[in-house]
Amino acid sequence: MSTIYILWLRQLKRYFRSKSRIIGSLAQPLLFLLALGYGFGAVFQKAGEGSYINFLAPGVIGMSIIFTSIFSGMEIIWDRQFGFLKETLVAPVSRFNIMLGRTLGGATVATLQGIIVFLISFIAGFHPYNWALVPALILVMMLVALLFTALGTMIASLLDDMQGFQLIVNFLVMPLFFLSGALFPLEGLPKIIDILAKIDPLSYGIDAFRALLINVSHFGLSTDLIVLGAVTFVFLSLGSYFFSKIQI
Amino acid sequence: MSIIEVKNLTKQFGDFKAVEDVSFNVAEGEIFAFLGPNGAGKSTTIKILTTLLSSTSGEIKLNGYNPIKNPDAVRHSFGIVFQDPSLDDELTAYENMEFHGVLYGIPGKLRKERIEHLLNFVELWDRRNNLVKEFSGGMKRRLEIARGLLHHPKIFFLDEPTLGLDPQTRKHMWDYLKELNRTEKITVFFTTHYIEEAENIAQRVAIIDHGKIVALGTPQELKEKNNSNSLEEAFLSLTGKTIRDEEASSTDRLRTRRRAWTRK
Numbered sequence: 001m002s003t004i005y006i007l008w009l010r011q012l013k014r015y016f017r018s019k020s021r022i023i024g025s026l027a028q029p030l031l032f033l034l035a036l037g038y039g040f041g042a043v044f045q046k047a048g049e050g051s052y053i054n055f056l057a058p059g060v061i062g063m064s065i066i067f068t069s070i071f072s073g074m075e076i077i078w079d080r081q082f083g084f085l086k087e088t089l090v091a092p093v094s095r096f097n098i099m100l101g102r103t104l105g106g107a108t109v110a111t112l113q114g115i116i117v118f119l120i121s122f123i124a125g126f127h128p129y130n131w132a133l134v135p136a137l138i139l140v141m142m143l144v145a146l147l148f149t150a151l152g153t154m155i156a157s158l159l160d161d162m163q164g165f166q167l168i169v170n171f172l173v174m175p176l177f178f179l180s181g182a183l184f185p186l187e188g189l190p191k192i193i194d195i196l197a198k199i200d201p202l203s204y205g206i207d208a209f210r211a212l213l214i215n216v217s218h219f220g221l222s223t224d225l226i227v228l229g230a231v232t233f234v235f236l237s238l239g240s241y242f243f244s245k246i247q248i
Numbered sequence: 249m250s251i252i253e254v255k256n257l258t259k260q261f262g263d264f265k266a267v268e269d270v271s272f273n274v275a276e277g278e279i280f281a282f283l284g285p286n287g288a289g290k291s292t293t294i295k296i297l298t299t300l301l302s303s304t305s306g307e308i309k310l311n312g313y314n315p316i317k318n319p320d321a322v323r324h325s326f327g328i329v330f331q332d333p334s335l336d337d338e339l340t341a342y343e344n345m346e347f348h349g350v351l352y353g354i355p356g357k358l359r360k361e362r363i364e365h366l367l368n369f370v371e372l373w374d375r376r377n378n379l380v381k382e383f384s385g386g387m388k389r390r391l392e393i394a395r396g397l398l399h400h401p402k403i404f405f406l407d408e409p410t411l412g413l414d415p416q417t418r419k420h421m422w423d424y425l426k427e428l429n430r431t432e433k434i435t436v437f438f439t440t441h442y443i444e445e446a447e448n449i450a451q452r453v454a455i456i457d458h459g460k461i462v463a464l465g466t467p468q469e470l471k472e473k474n475n476s477n478s479l480e481e482a483f484l485s486l487t488g489k490t491i492r493d494e495e496a497s498s499t500d501r502l503r504t505r506r507r508a509w510t511r512k
Contacts, residue, residue: 006350014338017379083334087395090298091351092323248300 003093004101011072011105015112022113025068029060029117033124036183049185055216057121058209059182062144065114066202069145070173072106073152073239077162086248099243103149103236110145111138128213137212143228144205150235157242176202186218201231250309251276251403251435252297257306259292266292268459270306274452276402277433279426281450283443283483286492289459290439291331294407297437298328311402324352327396328405333388337381341372341391344380345398352399359398366394370424386417393424397434404428406438410445418442422449447479457487 015022037053044052079085088098115138128134155168179193180202189197197203208224211217217224252274259267267289274280284290295301297310299319308315311325335344342363349359367373370390380388389409396404404425410418426449428434440446446453447467455463455470463470463486467479476482 002350002353006347010336010339010347013343014336017338082337083330083332084336085334086300086330087334087348088351089300090323090328091348092320092353093351248295 003097004104007088007098007101008105008108011075011102011109015109022116025064025113026116026120028067029064030120030123032060032063033057033121033126037124053121053125054127054214055185055210056183057118057124057126058213059180059206060121061114061117061141061209062180062182062202062206063177064117065110065141065145065205066148066177067173068110068113069106069148070152070155070168072109073103073149073154074156074159074165074168075106076102076153076156076243077159077165080248081161085246089246089248095244096240099153099240100236103146103153103239106149106152107142107145110149111141114141114145129215133212137209140205140208140212140225140228143225143232144202144208147201147205147228147232147235150232150239154235154239154242157239157246176200179203180206181218182206201228204228249276250274251278251311252280252437253307253309254293254297255307257293257296257308258304259289259296259301260304265459267296267303267456270456270459270461272454272461272464274403274435274437276435277429279429279436279449279451280438281446281453282437282439282456283446283453284439284456285487288456288487288492290456291407293456294405294437294439298326298405299323324399325401326403326405327399327401329389329392329396329407329409331407331411333385333392335380335388335391335395338379340377340379341367341383342376344391345395348395348398354399362398362400366397370394386413389413389417389421390424393421397428400432401434403435403437406436408439408441410440410442418445425449443480443483444478453479455483455486462486 033053033056037056041052044050044055049055076085089095118137128137155172159165179196179200181197182202186194186197186203186207204219204224204227207217207219208221208228211221211224219227250273254273255271257267257270258265270289270293282290282293292301296303297308297315299315299322302316310322313321313325315322336347339347345363345367346359349363354362364373367376370393372387372391372394375383375387380391383391393409406425410421413421422445425436429436438450450467452464452466453470454461463473463482465473470482471477471479474482474485476485
């Protein structure tokens, strides 16, 4: 238990100490909200879909969570590079607990980031339809964050060094984000995009955010939660398996 | 009594035998140097002894425990200073110690006392609240020594601990370690490329080359056996004078990039 706690705490300390990282990671969501939100707002409205800012804000929250989570998970590569990973691997604690502590820490950081973006979206004119659902929203954010941090851990355990990092960003993180319905409604899509969106776990995360924030849902909240829970379980299991196989 | 027992240890990577039929014992309280050219099998042996790598065959016991069957008992028995720094740069010196103490299950009050004692011992107590990234190479090494000792290990592994340090810091470091060895009877197992360090400090020396032990004994014995004036001469006559090139592993690539990225 204390192992999980100290690894969790370490992730949080590292996060709060890198002010530039916090600020830097908020610029992108803000830009998306303002440029896309207002840029496409009129077209969206004319198409009879209502306020684009309201539609977009949950998507941008999802974006900041997926980016922060996957990168937090992948911090293991940096720890390997800076030698710190060895310090944890020779300690008399189980690798599963190490993995779990790190992943929970990364997920907490990503959730905090998501909450900040949620607050920022008010600047762009967003407001949730029912404030009483905000605690539930934060719980779902944690679930989504956990899912993608576990995915990041899994990838990092399989990669030797940072060589593959750009590849992962371009061929995994970007597609996961763009195909998730963060930016557009999932109704009436071409078959192939529809299938890809259904495979993408982030689609269910963002759909759940919309259900809780603007009372609009494509899959239905219970489907979202079942899919997110199941995928999180699978990624956590695979993540801890691959993490236990790391050789220095 | 032997605190480290290695019998017929072999580690094979594919067709390549990194360590082949290696046997040696280290007595409790001994200072033991493990020498060899690059790629001779030193690091592989240390990784196997410290539970980071499994062996292909052979028998090992550390403090009476088998690293495969009883890894946690083995891990409690040793402390280690790795070849590369393994501190968290974004944490303070104190927090790095605290992290280690929690991982090793040292209860709160005792942990505090020991951290204070050890940070004083390596003369870093005044800098305890500084982030490690502000530390010099020598300070980092001292902090790693303090950290490695926090859980009172019986065996202390040091993999090229003096690499890149100036002579003053090196002397200081060995003074610490000799002091520890004298007062706490801690067993010191170290590797180095500075052969004179081994000659001056180690009670016994093993030389490994091409995965096999080629010599084992006191520095005096090795010099006499090879008709050499210094251990370095003996080392060169045993291992030859050709330069060994290791193939760059992914870790080496990381190290190179890391050097390019860090300012110091």
